[in-house]
Amino acid sequence: MGKYVAKFLNTSGTNFFLEELIKNAKERLILISPYLRLNDRIKELLEDKDRLKIDIRIVYGKSDLHPEEIKWMQKLDYVRVSFCKNLHAKCYVNESECIISSLNLYEFSQVNNNEMGILVRKYEDNEVFKDAYEEAQRIIRISDEIRITLDEVKAEASPVSEMKENEEEITTFTKLTTAKLAAKVGIKTPDLLEKLVNKGYLNLTDNGKHLLTDSGKSIGGEFRTGQYGIYFLWDENTEI
Numbered sequence: 001m002g003k004y005v006a007k008f009l010n011t012s013g014t015n016f017f018l019e020e021l022i023k024n025a026k027e028r029l030i031l032i033s034p035y036l037r038l039n040d041r042i043k044e045l046l047e048d049k050d051r052l053k054i055d056i057r058i059v060y061g062k063s064d065l066h067p068e069e070i071k072w073m074q075k076l077d078y079v080r081v082s083f084c085k086n087l088h089a090k091c092y093v094n095e096s097e098c099i100i101s102s103l104n105l106y107e108f109s110q111v112n113n114n115e116m117g118i119l120v121r122k123y124e125d126n127e128v129f130k131d132a133y134e135e136a137q138r139i140i141r142i143s144d145e146i147r148i149t150l151d152e153v154k155a156e157a158s159p160v161s162e163m164k165e166n167e168e169e170i171t172t173f174t175k176l177t178t179a180k181l182a183a184k185v186g187i188k189t190p191d192l193l194e195k196l197v198n199k200g201y202l203n204l205t206d207n208g209k210h211l212l213t214d215s216g217k218s219i220g221g222e223f224r225t226g227q228y229g230i231y232f233l234w235d236e237n238t239e240i
Contacts, residue, residue, distance in 0.1 A: 006118035006125065014103045014117045018092055019045060025094035028055045030136045032084075032091040033105035036060035036069070042105070043072060050076040059143050060105075061087025077207040082143035091136050096122045098132045144179045144189050146231065175222070175233040185240050195240050202232075 009017055022029060022045045029049060036058065038046070049056060056079045065081075073079055092099040101117025122129040176184060182192040193210060196202045201216035212223050212232060220235040 006120045006128065009099070009101065009117045009119055011103075011113070011115045014099065014101050014115050017097075017119050018099055018101075018103070021092055021094055021097050021099055022046065022049065024097065025049055025054050027095045028057075030057045030059075030091070030093040030140070031105055032059045032087070032089055032093075032136060032139055033103075034060060034062040034087045034090070035104040035106040036065065037106045038069070038072075039107040046076065046079065050078045053078055056080070057082065057140055058105075059084050059087065059139055061085065065146075080208060081146045082140060083146055084139055084143035087139070087143075089135075089139065090117075091132065091139075093133055093136050096129075098122075098129055098136075100132060145193075175220075176236050178232050178234065181234050181236070181238065181240075184236065187240075192240065199240075 007017075019041065022042070046056060056076070058079060059082045061084045073081060090101050090103055090105075092101070092105075098120045099117055100120070101115060103113075103115040103117060120129050120132060178192060178196075179189045182189045185192070187195075193202065196216070197204050197210070199215075200213055201219060201221055203211045203213055205211065210232075212221050216232075219238060221238075222233040224231055224233055
């Protein structure tokens, strides 16, 4: 066996190699970070990858998605965003490199915090790279994909009282998110999304985004922006 070892990264190294990892992505890119608030440089790199039609998956788990962040994501056809409950891992992967780090993909952390991490290259340690890649894929599978609608998202934040009303509306179970409705009927969220498309309540665009149809609205379907970005609400008795 060779003596290949992961490369240790300090704060500046983590930021440098993260940018290189994004720039070097040729086929796919996975960004897993509990806190998500992208700086302009990362956005610029992701926009370039989107133009090149690179498959980009972003998984977050802790912070609100700011309306401006949502509006930016709307412009990207090849970026898919998922929410993962209890996410604490920070992992950034393309088809040949992986960074496992303390660094969140959060503008404040990249500028103010002391971070460290490791860089694993597939050609140097294929086994470790494979394990990390498979775990990243598992996190994606257990995450709820946030469908960014093509309808305009208002940038102004909702008043606190209005947000509380929205939260109460969900918790009273008169309306359920797609994930909660899926749990209620005993199927996985992606399977429920497929059924909603088949029934004509949602449209699936060529770039993998869901849109609420008039039929979906007629049965009480709604789209909202909130704590977990953009999501759909359904009557709890919606027939699947």
